Amino acid sequence: MSDMIRTLVMRTPGIASQDGDGVKLMRIVGTRELNMLDPFLLLDWFGSDEPDDYIGGFPDHPHRGFETVTYMIEGRSRHRDSAGNEGVIGPGDVQWMTAGRGIIHSEMPEQEEGRLAGFQLWVNLPAARKMTDPAYQEISAGDIPIQIIAGGTIKVIAGTTTGGTTGPGTAISTDPLYLDISLDEGAGYDQPVADSHNAFIYVMSGSVGTGDDRVSAGELGVLSPAGKAVFADAAPETRFLLIAGKRLNEPVARGGPFVMNTKAEILQAFEDFQDNKFVATGKF
Ligand code: FE2
Numbered sequence: 001m002s003d004m005i006r007t008l009v010m011r012t013p014g015i016a017s018q019d020g021d022g023v024k025l026m027r028i029v030g031t032r033e034l035n036m037l038d039p040f041l042l043l044d045w046f047g048s049d050e051p052d053d054y055i056g057g058f059p060d061h062p063h064r065g066f067e068t069v070t071y072m073i074e075g076r077s078r079h080r081d082s083a084g085n086e087g088v089i090g091p092g093d094v095q096w097m098t099a100g101r102g103i104i105h106s107e108m109p110e111q112e113e114g115r116l117a118g119f120q121l122w123v124n125l126p127a128a129r130k131m132t133d134p135a136y137q138e139i140s141a142g143d144i145p146i147q148i149i150a151g152g153t154i155k156v157i158a159g160t161t162t163g164g165t166t167g168p169g170t171a172i173s174t175d176p177l178y179l180d181i182s183l184d185e186g187a188g189y190d191q192p193v194a195d196s197h198n199a200f201i202y203v204m205s206g207s208v209g210t211g212d213d214r215v216s217a218g219e220l221g222v223l224s225p226a227g228k229a230v231f232a233d234a235a236p237e238t239r240f241l242l243i244a245g246k247r248l249n250e251p252v253a254r255g256g257p258f259v260m261n262t263k264a265e266i267l268q269a270f271e272d273f274q275d276n277k278f279v280a281t282g283k284f
Contacts, residue, residue: 004227008213011221021056024048028220037198037222038247039124039174041066041259047117054116057108062278063099064269065130065259067123067171070095075116081105082278085136092141094157096169100132102278126248127261129172139168151187155180162191177244183234191242195226199244206238
């Protein structure tokens, strides 16, 4: 851990996109502008009052080679997967799924009207763990500790705050930090982040200073690779995610819902999926 302070190296609002059965979302990581930020492969923000934007949900689809982390902000969504897990997540709940060698799941809205909003983050697995057993961790809002700080609060989903509060989320090997930080006008916060980790923020409301820059609502800010994350002079009602994870420094091959190290492994994943090797919890 160094005494350096991370600076803002890039900001992006993401691009309006569609996935699943016509769900409208903002793709923020996983775009041409920001293809990935090792170990993070994708970040989507979905937020709409309009049922047509979300009602189709994400019917059955496979994943292999990484973890998906869904954080519901508003509304309710039902998850069901081929490993036998099922659950409904509501406001403030988190679902942490390790796809490992292969899982098929659906993520469907559990509502026909009202607002549905949340994030999905994809966290990569290292080569040695890509074919690990699928796993599923459901974290209810009540299990997420809240650290009170001067001028704000931090919901600790994963990792440990400056004040020593540790969240329940665990990844296979990337030692993630996942904080939901709310700050009052003028407030700030310092968070140590290991130099082995990449870090970014996504501002949901208000704006916050970091280094000589500010990041505003609807923007993702990538922080430089070493030092602590320092935030200052928040606008009124500022809320943002601070997410960090250990760099894997491995080659990445993508093929739709599969993320492996080589093209051959992607082709194998498609073959295994077509051969129905994803449907059960049994070994393959
Ligand atoms: Fe999925």
